Amino acid sequence: MTWSIPIGRFGGTTVRLHVTFLLFLAWIGAAYAMRSGMRAAIDGVLLITAVFACVVLHEFGHVIAARHYGVATRDITLLPIGGVARMARIPEQPTQELVIALAGPAVNLVIAAILYAVTQTAPHLSAADLQGQGVGMLSRLSSINLFLAVFNLIPAFPMDGGRVLRALLTYRMDHARATQLAASVGQGIAFLFGLLGLLGNPLLLFIALFVYLGAATEAQGALFRQLAHGMIVADVMTTHLETLSPDSRIDEAALRMIHTPQQEFPVVDGQGKLCGLLTHAAILRTMHEGKADAAVGDIMIPDIACLHPYQTADDALRLLEESQVPAIGVKDGQGRFVGLISRANIGEVMTIHVLRDRNRPPSALPLSR
Numbered sequence: 001m002t003w004s005i006p007i008g009r010f011g012g013t014t015v016r017l018h019v020t021f022l023l024f025l026a027w028i029g030a031a032y033a034m035r036s037g038m039r040a041a042i043d044g045v046l047l048i049t050a051v052f053a054c055v056v057l058h059e060f061g062h063v064i065a066a067r068h069y070g071v072a073t074r075d076i077t078l079l080p081i082g083g084v085a086r087m088a089r090i091p092e093q094p095t096q097e098l099v100i101a102l103a104g105p106a107v108n109l110v111i112a113a114i115l116y117a118v119t120q121t122a123p124h125l126s127a128a129d130l131q132g133q134g135v136g137m138l139s140r141l142s143s144i145n146l147f148l149a150v151f152n153l154i155p156a157f158p159m160d161g162g163r164v165l166r167a168l169l170t171y172r173m174d175h176a177r178a179t180q181l182a183a184s185v186g187q188g189i190a191f192l193f194g195l196l197g198l199l200g201n202p203l204l205l206f207i208a209l210f211v212y213l214g215a216a217t218e219a220q221g222a223l224f225r226q227l228a229h230g231m232i233v234a235d236v237m238t239t240h241l242e243t244l245s246p247d248s249r250i251d252e253a254a255l256r257m258i259h260t261p262q263q264e265f266p267v268v269d270g271q272g273k274l275c276g277l278l279t280h281a282a283i284l285r286t287m288h289e290g291k292a293d294a295a296v297g298d299i300m301i302p303d304i305a306c307l308h309p310y311q312t313a314d315d316a317l318r319l320l321e322e323s324q325v326p327a328i329g330v331k332d333g334q335g336r337f338v339g340l341i342s343r344a345n346i347g348e349v350m351t352i353h354v355l356r357d358r359n360r361p362p363s364a365l366p367l368s369r
């Protein structure tokens, strides 16, 4: 996300422009200017900007629907291929996912309808061409919105249609199996696009790659969540950890860093309570700034979220996704620190479970519930 520039914040969601998007605008402008002159270049850039304003409204359709179900959206990033909204979590309730997925394309349909009312020209998919000649800007924009709605409903991740398909399948089967099936359908479609792309349309080839990767990511995430079902925090936490005190110095922490493979140190006070987390990166950065005598308590990430050992591993995954910290803490009934959970160690534990279960008779599979 370092290559994106924040351009504004609306209702708790930051909108960012990716650098490649600005390059894309410049490229469109230059292409028009060389072919048809300055006036056409300005029109071209204006149209693309208007299209992306519609893409932002589309994303806010998802954001508002998600907020209705209590799911926050951290940011929306605009790429030349469209917008990406990062939600704190994906609801597993099919109706919720269905409504959130459909809210985006619905926004484009509403925009197309409004522009139709204004221009009195019916939007048409064949007119959704950025270089359309002899058609007014507004009616072109109306056709492009119709195209955006249809394109996003293609049943393949990461398009909204992929989520719609998964939500519909989830009414009939569990969420993980629905994701696997929807991802397979999506990859089939990606393959078809790729084939058509090879036959002449390079844009389709690009979309095929994008869809293929989207399906793979989604399927992996669902597998992770399915494996987490039925496990508790105590099953997946790390307990043998080197801890630091908030008044230790950073150079002491650096010495400890050499002797342990731990990626982050829990910072624990005299009463055994977790005060924060000190990462390798923070230690190295502080040393680099020449502040080796700084106190650990001033450099650590404070206020790390904590769970109880008997909460579910699902809760841990969700908290990791939402809080964007490298690890979360585990504390006992008295509030004393007992362990850490990081994404890496959850992944490792799950791999071990899968390998172990492979060697068991099928009736003992804990995952087949």
Ligand SMILES: [Zn+2]
Residues within 6 Å of the ligand: 058, 059, 062, 104, 105, 152, 159, 160
């Ligand atoms: Zn969408």
